[in-house]
Amino acid sequence: GAGVSQSPRYKVAKRGQDVALRCDPISGHVSLFWYQQALGQGPEFLTYFQNEAQLDKSGLPSDRFFAERPEGSVSTLKIQRTQQEDSAVYLCASSFGPRETQYFGPGTRLLVL
Amino acid sequence: TQLLEQSPQFLSIQEGENLTVYCNSSSVFSSLQWYRQEPGEGPVLLVTVVTGGEVKKLKRLTFQFGDARKDSSLHITAAQPGDTGLYLCAGKGATNKLIFGTGTLLAVQP
Numbered sequence: 001g002a003g004v005s006q007s008p009r010y011k012v013a014k015r016g017q018d019v020a021l022r023c024d025p026i027s028g029h030v031s032l033f034w035y036q037q038a039l040g041q042g043p044e045f046l047t048y049f050q051n052e053a054q055l056d057k058s059g060l061p062s063d064r065f066f067a068e069r070p071e072g073s074v075s076t077l078k079i080q081r082t083q084q085e086d087s088a089v090y091l092c093a094s095s096f097g098p099r100e101t102q103y104f105g106p107g108t109r110l111l112v113l
Numbered sequence: 114t115q116l117l118e119q120s121p122q123f124l125s126i127q128e129g130e131n132l133t134v135y136c137n138s139s140s141v142f143s144s145l146q147w148y149r150q151e152p153g154e155g156p157v158l159l160v161t162v163v164t165g166g167e168v169k170k171l172k173r174l175t176f177q178f179g180d181a182r183k184d185s186s187l188h189i190t191a192a193q194p195g196d197t198g199l200y201l202c203a204g205k206g207a208t209n210k211l212i213f214g215t216g217t218l219l220a221v222q223p
Contacts, residue, residue: 004155033210042117042201042213043156056210091155098209104155 002026004105006092012111013082021077021108025094032075033102034067035091043091049075050098082112116140117202117214125220126192134187134217136202142212143205145185147176150199192221 005024013019025032030051035043036059045059051072060067064083069075079086089109093102117138126132136145144163148156160169162178162185169176173196175188185202202214 031209035211035213040199040216040218042119042203042216043211044213045210048210059210093155093211099205101158101161102211104157106154 004092004094004103006090006105006108008108009106010109010111012113015082015084015112017082017112018078018080019082019110021079021090021110023075023077023092023094023105025073025075025092026103029094029096029103030072031095031098031100031102032069033093033095034075034077035093036061037089037091037107039088046077046090079110082110084112086110087112116212117204119200119202119214119217121217122215123218123220125222128193128221128223129191130221132189132192132219134189134200134219136185136187136214138183138204140204141182143182145178145182146203146205146211147185147187148201148203148213150201151197156199156201189219192219194221194223197221 007022032049034046037043047067048056049069052069064080066078089107091107093104095102120135146161147159150156160176165180165182167178173190177186197220200217203211
């Protein structure tokens with residue numbers, strides 16, 4: 001594909017449910033980032049992968065959040081036992097290298113009821 | 114915790130007016146980027162400024178990086194409805210993650 005794709009685009013979950021959000025980066029991009037964006041605010045960093053290695057997970061808000069990128073391409077962000085405060089847009093970005101321009105996907109809008 | 118404060122938070126202007134958005138930080142950044150985000154989409158990079166005092170122009174948009182590399186501004190001349198969106202500044206420090214500002218929501222009325 002031409003850009004970063006994310007699925008699903010929208011997800012409604014009941015409080016306590018587990019959700020999995022998928023990110024397909026641009027082909028050949030080794031760096032992958034996840035951000036969380038509250039309504040009307042700037043995105044906040046969650047975690048960063050270099051190939052399959054998770055090099056920085058300092059932004060994950062709790063141990064209910066887990067991310068993986070097992071083959072160094074597609075990444076999944078999993079949120080266990082969702083809470084209302086998890087409602088946000090989750091953005092994925094990829095770049096050719098760690099210091100190169102990050103290209104963002106359209107995001108997954110998560111609403112926890 | 115956001116380290117970059119943007120002002121104003123909201124701005125609604127008429128087509129043809131000029132505007133300036135400010136991005137201020139207490140930290141020094143090696144570079145600073147400006148993004149524009151439209152509803153339902155991810156942020157799209159507009160420009161990267163690296164050198165203190167640097168000025169970059171992109172058509173009707175002028176970006177400036179402060180001498181101390183702690184602040185930046187975005188000036189739009191003769192705004193058009195197509196400029197409507199959320200404007201975000203972002204710094205990249207020693208790590209590779211982006212630290213985004215609080216955002217400025219711009220609405221340009223025709």
